[in-house]
Amino acid sequence: MKKTCFLLVLITYFLVLPRSVFAEYVMPYPSYMPGNCMYKVSRILDRLKFYWSRGNIAQIKYHLALSDKYLIEAKTLMEYKQYLLGTDALRRSDKEFMQLPAYVAGAKKEGVNVSELERLISDAAEKHAQLLAELLISTPNQFMWSPEKSKPTELPLGEMLKTSVVERQHIASETASL
Amino acid sequence: MVSIVLLLFFATICILGVFSYGFVDPNLVLSTNQLFLRLQEPLKNLAYHQRPIAMILFFAILIGLFACYGIFLKHGAKIFASWKHICVVLAASSVILAFSYPALTYDLFNYIMTAKVTYQYHENPYIVMPIEIPNEPNLAFTRAANKVALYGPVWILITAIPHYAGGGSVWLTVIAFKLLNAAVYVSFSYFIWRMTKNLTNVIFFALNPLVLIEVIMNGHNDIYMMAFALFGLFLWSRKRFTQKIGGFILLIASWLVKGATVALAPLVLFRRVSFERILIYAYIFLAAVFFIVAPIREELYPWYAVWLIATASLLPLKNHRYIFGFTIVLSFALELRALPYMWMGYYEGPGPIFRVLLTVLPVAFYLLFFAFKRLRKSMYEK
Incomplete structure (x- = not known):
């Protein structure tokens, strides 16, 4: 029941309420997936890019790009029912997204007009929430992940996805209020 | 005769310096001083509303400068008694042009903007474009603001000097950039003198109107790339190991100013070849980049000729x-x-x-x- 109500609210929020949209936020194509020999290289490069992305605006671009990338990774993995890996990617995506307000505040402190960045983050949050809502429909609320040689893990997928949506909305509103 | 030619040369340089202020971008206010604005008005009218006359005037300036250049080349030894004498002329003409406006290009404003992104906003200029700082007032008169830094990290480091020297004022930053260019230009002219001991070689480079206009007036950074590359190649051709290392470092620094001198990389492999031969190869390689790569990439920009003039001058x-x-x-x-x-x-x-x-x-x-x-x-x- 709760899930249905939540979905209804989300659908109303994204589809029914009229809103002016200038350009749709575009998510990236899926990158290397776990199991691919280039996956680890890709993760190392992601880490290295942190040091290259000096500055607040560069850090916003960096963290947002990673959040997008990991969210798409999570979506792809969950579609293939690789829930354990999918939740890990989702956690990483959340973590990257949560970094954003600090850098927006930093840019503002440097004297940059951050209205465009705020809009970008708001658009991203909206798009992320839309994808997460789609995932909520297609994934089970709870899932018991039982690997062959280790203990099973219970994955509260529904809860995790809802938390991710709420976190993104919270970050978007926090950024806008800076 | 000597004084007449020098007088004509400096008069033309001064006219060019004054004429350049007609091309100040309409969105750029260099000064709110009433006298300055009153003097600038007819120049702006000439540059923006009397275009054919402005073109004829610029053509006449070019003819005047090239005529003087021809005389200097032919009678250099008579006109300039020594390096010191020519150095005074170079310093004077570069100071006059350093205080002119970069009339024929917007590149200097791109350099200023990139330096501002790096040192004022503390952003990585290879990731963040100036246009991503929408409240930046310099965007009103900066072209190519929708591009990340086009030049190498050594150039970005160099721009820290004029950026801080300018103290936030656009005009002062422009002048600081150009004075730094003038310093490198005079130093490179001295290097030519030390290498060739021939004043005509110095004149060939330093009094070439294209060099004066593009390096000092318009403030292009090609002189840094060429000074590093040619001094680097010279050191590389020496026998001592430390000089060779120094030369190689300078050559890499040149690549990291602007990539064109990467074409000179094969020259480090040439053994038992005289420096004169190396220079001829360097001229050929740079000419290949100039005539083949540059037009494919964009077009033949006049300041690219600084590569060839600097190389030939040695x-x-x-x-x-x-x-x-x-x-x-x-x-x-x-x-x-x-x-x-x-x-x-x-x-x-x-x-x-x-x-x-x-x-x-x-x-x-x-x-x-x-x-x-x-x-x-x-x-x-x-």
């Missing part, structure tokens, strides 16, 4: 007259490329055709003249 004049002659004609032809824009006020339309014609025709005439001269000489010899 060659013995007597042995390579044809290279000197070709480079001089090329520099004149390239400076003519500014005329169509001055006349029309836009780059498109017939502009590209005019620019090609203005570049190709003088060079073609020179090559024909050169071929005819060679033919006549061989006939006489027979």
Whole structure:
């Protein structure tokens, strides 16, 4: 029941309420997936890019790009029912997204007009929430992940996805209020 | 005669410096001083509303500068008694042009903007474009603000000096950039003098109108790239190991200013080759980049000729007259490329055709003249 109500609210929020949209936020194509020999290289490069992305605006671009990338990774993995890996990617995506307000505040402190960045983050949050809502429909609320040689893990997928949506909305509103 | 030529030269430089203020971007306020604004008004009117007259005036300035240049080249030893004497002339002309406006290009404002992104906003200029800082007032008169940094990290480091020296004022930053260019220009001229001990070689580079206009007036950074590359190649050709290492470091620094000198990389592999030969190869490699790569990438920009002028200036004049002659004609032809824009006020339309014609025709005439001269000489010899 709760899930249905939540979905209804989300659908109303994204589809029914009229809103002016200038350009749709575009998510990236899926990158290397776990199991691919280039996956680890890709993760190392992601880490290295942190040091290259000096500055607040560069850090916003960096963290947002990673959040997008990991969210798409999570979506792809969950579609293939690789829930354990999918939740890990989702956690990483959340973590990257949560970094954003600090850098927006930093840019503002440097004297940059951050209205465009705020809009970008708001658009991203909206798009992320839309994808997460789609995932909520297609994934089970709870899932018991039982690997062959280790203990099973219970994955509260529904809860995790809802938390991710709420976190993104919270970050978007926090950024806008800076 | 000497004083008349010098007087004509400095008068032309001064006219060019004053004339340049007519081209101040309409969105850029250099000063709110009433006297300055009153003086600038007729110049702006000339540059923006009397375009054919402005073009003729610029053409006359070019003719004047190239005429003086020709006289300097021919009678340099008589006009300039020593390096010190010519150094005074170089310093004076570069100071006058350092206080002019970069009339024929917006590149200097791109340098300023990139430096601002790096040092004021503390952003990585290779990731963040100036346009991503929407409240930045310099965007009003900066072109290519939608691009990340186009030059290497060594150049970004160098720009810290004029950025901080400018203290946030656009005009002071422009002047600081150009004074730094002037310092490198005079230093490189001294290097030519030390290498060749020939004042004509110094004149060939330092008093070339294209060098004066593009390096000092318009403030292009090609002089840094070439100074590092040629001094690096010189050190590389020495025998001592430490000099070789120093030369290699300078060569890499040159690549990290602007990538064109990467074309000189094969020269470090050449063994037992004289520095003169290395310079000839360097000229050929840079000419290949200039004539083949540059037009494919964008177009033949006049300031790219600084690569060839700087390289040729270190060659013995007597042995390579044809290279000197070709480079001089090329520099004149390239400076003519500014005329169509001055006349029309836009780059498109017939502009590209005019620019090609203005570049190709003088060079073609020179090559024909050169071929005819060679033919006549061989006939006489027979």
